[in-house]
Amino acid sequence: MHLESNFADLGSGFSSKTTIRPLHEQRLVEFNQTLASFLSIDIKHPETKDLLCGNVPISHSVSMVYAGHQFGGFSPQLGDGRGVLLGEVRGQDKNLYDLHMKGAGLTPYSRRGDGRAVLRSSIREYLASEAMHALGVPSSRALALYDSREAVYREQPEKGAMLLRVANGHIRFGHFEYFFYQGKTEELDQLIEYCLKHYYSQFLSSETPLKSMLIEVVERTARMIAKWQAIGFQHGVMNTDNFSFTGETIDYGPYGFMDDYDPAWVCNHSDYEGRYAFERQPGVGLWNLNCLMRCFSKHLSKDELVDILKHYEPELQSHYDELMAAKLGLYKTEKLHALLSFLFTILQSEKMDYSVFFRLLSKLEENTFSLILDEVIDRERMRAWLLEYCVERSKQKASWQDVSLAMLQVNPKYILRNYLAHDVIVAAENGDFLPFRRLLKVLTSPFDEHEESETLAQRPPEWGKSLEVSCSS
Structure with missing residues (x-):
């Protein structure tokens, strides 16, 4: 494994030197071999094994400093309170990917925390990131999961764990906010150049490289959130320090995949005001991008920044329409919005599983x-919608059967429901990781039938719908 140190080389103004602090009696319990092969990482190599678990310190590993708007309020300094950026590795596509260990111990940015993660939240993030990747949503990935015999205290003692994550980059909107509001103009310029070089090099030869890069960031963010809405995913903590500058979904905590359709659904029980409710996610994405654009107010004019932000709504709407048309099997119809509006009204009143x-x-x-019809109470209203739908479906050039096959490849049979995550966590905390691996298998190929795992596709029991997850999750 060849680790590069591109971000660490920016210097002490951007991060602090830290290393992994191994947990007591930690052990590797899951390893993503497919992802490892793509990154040319051989976990069986003794040196690699020691580096990744923290037995041998990595000389250039760091924890990043950044700021962020959290539930609307600005925090001028945050940072990797329990994370260590080990460095970057090059994938088979020749691009660089960050290796980032979560739960690695105290850092200069831990504030009053212990720098640790628990097995519960680490399993939730492992499953979510791999599920999102399989669903076609840009996301960080899980490479390795470690458990331990070390007690970590949250509401009660829990097993300590570490999760090794992979992403195109871990630079957040909050990185730019930190340097802008601290008045660190030189560092802000360095960060801009770094992002252009490592993430958006296609714009280096543009007449307006910064503006071109920011338009791409806006559009990537719009497409990401359109995908969230289409699959029924709610992030739960859409703070600017949890938004990736490369347009990936990161920092999985109190997330949720929708069971019964409810646009006002709030998955995070710490979100008392419903700021990040499902139906509000597109608006919050734009709000976060507005916070990001302020950081370039000394580089671009107000009109230029407004023009950049104007790319958001049409990109989100067009991509969402494309995704929903595919889910309905309607590739050419002028009635998409009317059909969706009628359908969502029915799904909400029927409390139908999305x-x-x-x-x-x-x-x-x-x-x-x-x-x-056998799934609903008001059969006549659903029949009316189905009749309208079939009229539009009959206009498709492909046969009904071919369209159905295409729909099965975009409408998953398996999603990561909270009760499924709960069940595998309980088993894993008791030392049994077989249910975790069984669930992971179907989540990484969610459109396949997996007849041997049919029970994992069932609707949640009533107790499963009321499970609470919060920022500690």
């Missing part, structure tokens, strides 16, 4: 509605 509905719709036979 993912189950679209999977059933994918299997619907032409003009045979019982598969759907």
Whole structure:
């Protein structure tokens, strides 16, 4: 494994030197071999093994400093309170990828925390990041999971753990906010150049490289959130320090995948005001981007920054429309918005499971509605929608069967429901990781049938719908 130190080489103004502090009796319990092969990492190599688990310190590993708007309030200095950037490795595509260990111990930015992660939250992040990747959502990835016999105290003692994450980059909107509001103009310029060189080099030859880069950031963020909305995913903590400058979903905590359709759903029980509710995510994305644009007010005019932000809404809407049209199997229709509006009204009143509905719709036979009607109370209203839908579906050039097959490849059978995560966490805390691996298998190929794991596709029990997750999750 060849580790580079590009970010660390920016100097002490951007990070502090830190190393992994191994947990007591820690052990490697899961390793993503497919991702490791892509990154040319051989976990069986003794030197690599010692470096990744912290037995041998990495000389250039660091914890990053940044700021952030958290639930609307600005925190002028945050940083990696429990994370260590080990360095960058080059993938088979020749691009660089960050290796970042979460739960690695105290750092200069831990504030009053212990710098640790617990097995519960580490499993949730491992599963979520791999599930999102399989669903086609840009995301950090999980490379390795370590558990231990070390007690970490949250609401109660829990098993300490570490999660090794991979991403295109871990630079957040909050990095730019930190340097801008601290008045560190030289460092801000360095960070801009770093991002242009390492993440957006295609714009280096542009007449306006900064503006071109920022437009791409806006559009990537818009497409990411459009994907969240299409699959029914809620992040839960959309603070600017949790938003990636490379347009990836990062920092999985009190997230959720929607069960019963409810646009006002709030998955994070720490979000008392519903700031990050499902239906508010597109607006929060724009709010965060507005915070980001302020950091370039000395580089670009107000009109230029406003023009950049104007790319957000049309990009999000067009991508969302494209995704929802594919979920419905309607590739050319002028009635998409009307059909969706009518459908969502029905789904909400029926408390219909979001993912189950679209999977059933994918299997619907032409003009045979019982598969759907048997799931609802108001059969006539659903029949009215299905009749309108079938009229539009009949206009597609492909056959009904071919469209259904295509729909099955975009409407997952398996999603990461909270009760499923809860069950595998309970088993893992008791030393049994088999349920975790069984769930991981279906989540990494969520469109396949996996008949041997049919129970993992079932609707949640009532107790599973009311599970609470919070910022400690």
